[in-house]
Amino acid sequence: MDSSHPLAWHIPTDSSTHYRRPFDPLEKYEYYMSTMNPIISQRAVVVGTIHPQEEGENKENKTVKALSANPPHPQTAELHYSPSTNDLFVQIRHEIIDGVGTLMLLNNFLLYLFSPLPTYKRLLRDDPSLLSPSMSEITKTPPNPTPEILQKNTLLVQKYFSSSPISFPLSPNPANPYESHRYDFTFTPSRSVKILTSCKPHGITVTHAVTASTALSILKLTGQDSSVFSTTLPISLRDTLPHPYNFAEHAALFCITSPLPVMPVTPSTSLISLSKMVKKEYDDWKNDKNNIRYHEPQLKLFEQAIEAGLAPSNSAGKATVVVSSLGIVEKYLTVSDTNDNEGEGGEGRVKDFWMGNSKIIVFLYTFAGKVRLAACYNRRFHEDDAVKEFIRVVAETLYEGLGIDDDTL
Numbered sequence: 096m097d098s099s100h101p102l103a104w105h106i107p108t109d110s111s112t113h114y115r116r117p118f119d120p121l122e123k124y125e126y127y128m129s130t131m132n133p134i135i136s137q138r139a140v141v142v143g144t145i146h147p148q149e150e151g152e153n154k155e156n157k158t159v160k161a162l163s164a165n166p167p168h169p170q171t172a173e174l175h176y177s178p179s180t181n182d183l184f185v186q187i188r189h190e191i192i193d194g195v196g197t198l199m200l201l202n203n204f205l206l207y208l209f210s211p212l213p214t215y216k217r218l219l220r221d222d223p224s225l226l227s228p229s230m231s232e233i234t235k236t237p238p239n240p241t242p243e244i245l246q247k248n249t250l251l252v253q254k255y256f257s258s259s260p261i262s263f264p265l266s267p268n269p270a271n272p273y274e275s276h277r278y279d280f281t282f283t284p285s286r287s288v289k290i291l292t293s294c295k296p297h298g299i300t301v302t303h304a305v306t307a308s309t310a311l312s313i314l315k316l317t318g319q320d321s322s323v324f325s326t327t328l329p330i331s332l333r334d335t336l337p338h339p340y341n342f343a344e345h346a347a348l349f350c351i352t353s354p355l356p357v358m359p360v361t362p363s364t365s366l367i368s369l370s371k372m373v374k375k376e377y378d379d380w381k382n383d384k385n386n387i388r389y390h391e392p393q394l395k396l397f398e399q400a401i402e403a404g405l406a407p408s409n410s411a412g413k414a415t416v417v418v419s420s421l422g423i424v425e426k427y428l429t430v431s432d433t434n435d436n437e438g439e440g441g442e443g444r445v446k447d448f449w450m451g452n453s454k455i456i457v458f459l460y461t462f463a464g465k466v467r468l469a470a471c472y473n474r475r476f477h478e479d480d481a482v483k484e485f486i487r488v489v490a491e492t493l494y495e496g497l498g499i500d501d502d503t504l
Contacts, residue, residue, distance in 0.1 A: 142197050143184030144205070144428075144445045174204075192347050194419060194450065194458070195331055198427040199346035205430045205445065227348045230332070230387050233340050240388045248389045252396040255355040260325035261313045263416050264481065271475045277451040278479070280468040280486045286499075287466040293497040299370040301466060302420035303377070304493060305459050307369035309416050310360050311496070312488040321361040326415040327353040328373070330381050343427075352387055354380045366496020421460035424448055432463070457489070 172187040185201050192200065231238040240248070282290065294304050310324035332350040333341055340348065356376045360369065380386045425431050431445040448462045451471045458469040470486050493499075 142186075142194075142201050143182065143449050144201070144447065189349075191349060193329075193331065193333075193349050193351045194421055195333055195427060196346045196348050196350075198421065198424065199343045202428050202430060203343055203346060205428075209430060209444075227340060227345050230350055233336055233350075234332075234384045234387065236384050236387060238388070238391070240392055244385070244388055245392055248392050249396065251355055251389070252393055254357050255325060258323050258325045258357045260357070260415055261310065261317060261319060261322040261360065263313055263477070263485065264317060265476050266478045266481060267476050269475075274474045275451070276472060276474055276479070277449075278470040278472075278482050278486060279449060280470070280490065282466040282490070284464050287461065287464060289499050290466055290493065290497065293499055294370075297367050297370070299367070299374050301461075302418070302422075302459060303370040303373045304366060304497065305420075305457070305468070305489065306373045306418040307366050308489050308493040308496060309418050309457060310358070310369060311364065311366060312485060312492050313416065314360055314362065315488055315492070316485060321359070324358045324360050324369075325356065326417055327355060328376055328380070329353055329417065329419045330377055332381065332384075332387075335381065335384065352380055352390070354386070366492065370496075417456045419456055419458050421450065421458065424460050424462040457486075 169186050169188060171191070172185065174183070174185050176183050185197065185204075187197055187200070227233065229238075230236070290304070291301055294301055306328070310326075313324075314322060329351045330353065332352060333348075335341075336350065339345060340350075354376050356373070358369065358372050421427075428445060428448060431448070449469060450458050450460065451469050456471050458467075458471065460467055460469075468486055468489070470482050472482050
């Protein structure tokens with residue numbers, strides 16, 4: 096990419112295997128949002144696996160997992176492997192692939208690596224046809240927004256920028272380098288089941304509930320009487336794409352849309368009511384493909400706001416916490432120990448899994464029947480103990496809001 100302008104794609108050589116098309120509006124949006132503020136920068140997505148250990152190996156020295164918590168930003172993508180611990184992790188620039196896509200790409204690689212079956216060789220072809228077209232072309236959505244979309248979009252961005260939201264407390268330390276770290280929190284199987292079953296009667300998912308719990312937890316930790324929860328909601332469009340773009344062959348694709356909700360919150364706001372507001376945002380944006388047409392004009396509005404100077408009190412200058420949900424990991428990582436696809440993946444199986452990136456974000460996913468939270472943050476702005484306390488309060492607020500008696504678990 097041309098570093099002189101964040102939205103320009105450097106013209107490649109004449110090689111038939113190089114990515115030729117310019118940034119899709121969704122990709123440009125992600126790149127711009129992830130680089131305009133170091134507090135919220137998100138330049139890479141990391142996924143890792145731990146394979147079954149051989150007898151006599153050092154199970155505690157998981158050097159690759161330690162490296163994955165604080166990786167250098169890749170130019171495009173990198174794969175790391177530790178023979179001594181049988182650990183593997185992949186990191187990819189986030190603007191060219193989303194979290195689910197990274198899981199699918201990792202699974203493609205492991206299927207090819209583990210399986211003697213020639214059918215999986217198709218997953219690692221370098222055929223240029225596997226490079227996906229723009230989201231507008233895939234969804235057959237006209238790229239140019241209508242006047243109605245421009246007007247609505249302007250109001251959305253103005254409301255987002257003018258809000259003074261709750262945000263995760265900052266502890267900036269200029270002496271610390273810009274280092275990405277991750278704190279993993281895993282609910283026990285019994286707690287995981289209870290959380291999932293407690294959400295269902297209310298018509299919400301654990302994603303909606305954890306997002307709401309995050310907002311209420313920040314309000315608790317900051318001691319405010321009232322504020323607004325203003326963040327981005329990463330919503331995957333993969334399930335809505337037509338064949339073949341919703342399959343693993345097209346894993347290398349960024350197809351996340353991100354609404355900018357501004358939701359009022361007070362200490363008396365219930366987790367269920369806030370979860371339902373979050374659910375409405377998800378439903379409205381996921382089921383309307385025209386929403387991808389908002390991102391191009393949003394970029395122009397963001398650029399204008401940056402050039403005019405952002406006040407530190409508004410949303411873009413705050414460390415708003417994003418909750419990004421992967422759902423059930425085994426849906427995409429089919430070579431896991433817990434997957435029922437007998438024979439798929441040959442002899443190799445994945446024993447454990449983790450995920451992270453380089454901004455203040457909470458990854459939410461279920462693996463091996465356990466709900467997990469991966470709190471990713473930058474040590475330049477956030478202290479380890481503060482992040483751990485934040486996640487403890489998120490779990491506590493989740494239990495309280497869903498009516499779960501933690502003493503009985």
